[in-house]
Amino acid sequence: MFKKIAKKAKQLGQKAKNFVKAKIQKIKTTIKTAEMIMKCQAHRTLAGTKAEAYVDTGVKILIAVVIGALLLGLLYALFNNTIMPSVKTKVEGLFNYNGT
Secondary structure: OHHHHHHHHHHHHHHHHHHHHHHHHHHHHHHHHHHHHHHHHHHHHHHOOOHHHHHHHHHHHHHHHHHHHHHHHHHHHHHHHHHHHHHHHHHHHHHOOOOO
8 A cells, every 4th residue: 555655656756847847848948939039139139230320420520520620720820820930030030140
């Protein structure tokens, strides 16, 4: 009688073990499927080329042109009003040397 009970308990334990293994395998499969879906979505999102990149590039070029024009204007004003007159007076001073 005890052998039958032990055998029955062992069978029930094996069934429970197999049931749990099947559930765990199903959960693993579900997780792997969700992971693959998320990877595909991430790749699709990162590979997407929309017009936003073109607009950003255009704005960057426009900013660079404006800053370049400002720098050139500043340098032109600096050379015309400050540097060149002082160079001119020094050169004229060198050529007007009397030798005394």
